[in-house]
């Protein structure tokens with residue numbers, strides 16, 4: 001379970017998070033949606049114990065991220081927006097490195113690596129240097145490394161980025177299985193169709209604040225719109241602006 005209450009993050013004079021509150025239950029996939037720069041990655045980094053909050057609380061499976069970020073890192077699987085990998089290692093070396101840092105028993109590590117490598121179809125890249133691999137393959141390595149220690153909580157920042165349709169489907173199925181197993185998953189995406197199919201509830205974040213929250217159906221009802229895309233544009237005050245830009249483009253081209 002993830003409990004976020006009044007979370008604040010300041011970067012100098014820029015207040016990136018202005019008191020965010022939401023809960024992700026056990027066995028729930030919570031989607032964090034919002035325009036560029038609204039605060040999704042900042043929230044995710046705090047939940048993963050990467051950066052400290054400036055105020056408020058974030059409790060991940062009972063652990064306060066401000067008090068014990070190391071313990072949070074142990075139980076959470078975090079996939080950053082941009083993969084952070086060691087370019088000069090091969091995927092096998094990298095997975096072994098993660099296994100030793102996380103103290104995963106050797107046999108268990110090998111079994112889990114094999115399962116995920118097969119699932120994402122990256123067998124043929126295992127001996128190559130990570131720096132030479134494509135963006136999508138690196139994303140798969142980042143995903144696998146976040147799941148090796150059997151995390152109770154998953155914090156996924158744009159995790160579908162760069163994945164081909166087959167791998168995206170596999171990740172989707174994996175997440176649904178994790179949900180069945182009672183894990184909490186917080187998931188940011190710009191792909192609203194994906195959020196619509198996978199998230200139990202979504203929170204719309206705008207200028208560092210959650211401005212609406214609920215199931216996709218509840219949000220559609222609340223905003224009197226038929227698609228999540230229209231809900232999103234309306235709530236983030238972009239609907240009129242987009243229409244104006246489209247009109248200007250039509251006139252200009």
Ligand SMILES: Nc1ncnc2c1ncn2[C@@H]1O[C@H](COP(=O)(O)OP(=O)(O)OP(=O)(O)O)[C@@H](O)[C@H]1O
Nearest residue numbers: 011014016034035036037038039040041042043081
């Ligand atoms: N390390 C940092 N130093 C200073 N400002 C930062 C830092 N990280 C984020 N910010 C600022 O915090 C705000 C929220 O950024 P954040 O990366 O959380 O947005 P986002 O919703 O994830 O955006 P995107 O969809 O583009 O990934 C932005 O104004 C950003 O410039």
